[in-house]
Amino acid sequence: MLPPFEAPRLKLRRAERHLDELRQEITAFLGRKPFRLVVERPPEWNHSWEVYAWTIRIGEAIPVGLSAIIGDTVHNLRTALDLLACDLVRLNGGNTKGVYFPFAADASGLSHQIRDKNLNRAAGDVVQLFRSFRPYRGGNRALRAIHDLDIQDKHQALIPVANVVDAPGGTLVWEGQPNKIPPWKSPITHDGQMLVMMPAVANWALGDEVPATFGLIFSEDEILANRVVIEALHELTELVAGIIEAFEVLCASRKNNYTPPASEPPKGHRSLIIGSTRQMPP
Numbered sequence: 630m631l632p633p634f635e636a637p638r639l640k641l642r643r644a645e646r647h648l649d650e651l652r653q654e655i656t657a658f659l660g661r662k663p664f665r666l667v668v669e670r671p672p673e674w675n676h677s678w679e680v681y682a683w684t685i686r687i688g689e690a691i692p693v694g695l696s697a698i699i700g701d702t703v704h705n706l707r708t709a710l711d712l713l714a715c716d717l718v719r720l721n722g723g724n725t726k727g728v729y730f731p732f733a734a735d736a737s738g739l740s741h742q743i744r745d746k747n748l749n750r751a752a753g754d755v756v757q758l759f760r761s762f763r764p765y766r767g768g769n770r771a772l773r774a775i776h777d778l779d780i781q782d783k784h785q786a787l788i789p790v791a792n793v794v795d796a797p798g799g800t801l802v803w804e805g806q807p808n809k810i811p812p813w814k815s816p817i818t819h820d821g822q823m824l825v826m827m828p829a830v831a832n833w834a835l836g837d838e839v840p841a842t843f844g845l846i847f848s849e850d851e852i853l854a855n856r857v858v859i860e861a862l863h864e865l866t867e868l869v870a871g872i873i874e875a876f877e878v879l880c881a882s883r884k885n886n887y888t889p890p891a892s893e894p895p896k897g898h899r900s901l902i903i904g905s906t907r908q909m910p911p
Contacts, residue, residue: 633716634877640709641873644866647702652859654695655845663689664791664817666839671823683796683825683839685817691845693788700782702862706869707779713873714748720880723750732776733765758879762872771868777852789845789858791817793824796841802832816846816855 631639669684710730718728728750731742739760743749748756763769764776781787793815802808815824833839847853853861 633720633880634713634873637709637713637716637869637873640705640712641866641869644702644705644709644869647698647705648859648862648866651695651698651702651862654692654698655859658689658692658695659843659845661689663687663691664793664843666793666796666824666841668833668835668837668839670835671826679829681827681829681833681835682823685793685820685822685824687791687817687820691789691791693786695845696786696788699787699789699858699862703775703778703782703787703865706775706865709869709873710775713876714746714751717751717755717876717880718747721750721752721755723747731759731764732773735765735767736763739763739765754879755876758875771865772872774852775865775869781852787851788848790848792844792846792855793817794842794844794857796824796839802830816849817843 665686665688667684667686668681671680671682674680707730711728714730715725715728718725727747729746729748731739731746731748733739733742743756743759748759751759762772764772766773778787793813796813796815810825845858847856847858847861849855
């Protein structure tokens with residue numbers, strides 16, 4: 630039997646390794662410059678005055694294998710929470726059969742889920758701390774996203790989509806007059822997508838490549854819609870690390886109950902994220 634909190638940390642470390650692998654794969658993919666933003670003529674333009682379009686050109690599709698790494702990252706985070714729940718029950722002398730980390734549809738259903746997932750076998754202060762994390766829709770949106778993404782990955786591949794992270798804006802010179810345009814972002818849906826249309830300008834020529842930065846985000850039909858993939862998964866990983874640490878600190882405060890192994894990192898190396906307001910679903 631592993632020491633308390635070691636099993637969830639093993640799964641957390643595995644999630645972090647998957648995240649590192651994902652970061653390397655995405656960096657290598659984007660390093661091959663699979664996307665370009667090019668000045669072209671719009672097709673089937675019938676007006677007498679000339680127009681330019683800043684057009685997306687896709688030279689390489691997003692690797693579908695990224696979805697497996699995303700799913701593995703999420704699944705290990707979800708499993709870490711279940712193992713944490715078992716440790717908390719075990720520390721209270723309870724039976725861990727049928728114990729899971731509870732998630733509820735809303736705040737009113739949380740008490741039922743605590744009983745249904747048998748977390749009520751843990752100590753009262755553990756259950757009280759658990760409630761403070763609000764693992765339900767409309768509560769801790771980031772925490773709930775871990776559960777929802779894990780379920781979604783069992784039915785639908787979590788394939789990211791591309792976006793223009795930063796198009797530079799700048800100045801367009803038309804009929805001798807400078808026109809300022811601000812920097813902007815945009816999802817990418819297909820090859821040939823026209824992001825900006827404008828009259829032919831003096832300081833851009835057909836075939837010019839517009840300097841732009843590209844990235845990968847979660848698609849609009851996924852739980853973390855439009856979030857940058859690496860940024861969002863890193864946030865979820867830090868969240869789980871903070872939850873594990875919070876329960877460990879609580880249990881360690883009982884002098885004759887649990888003392889962390891000497892090999893464990895010092896407390897305070899992680900920050901606990903109770904929730905997030907960055908484009909998380911309700």
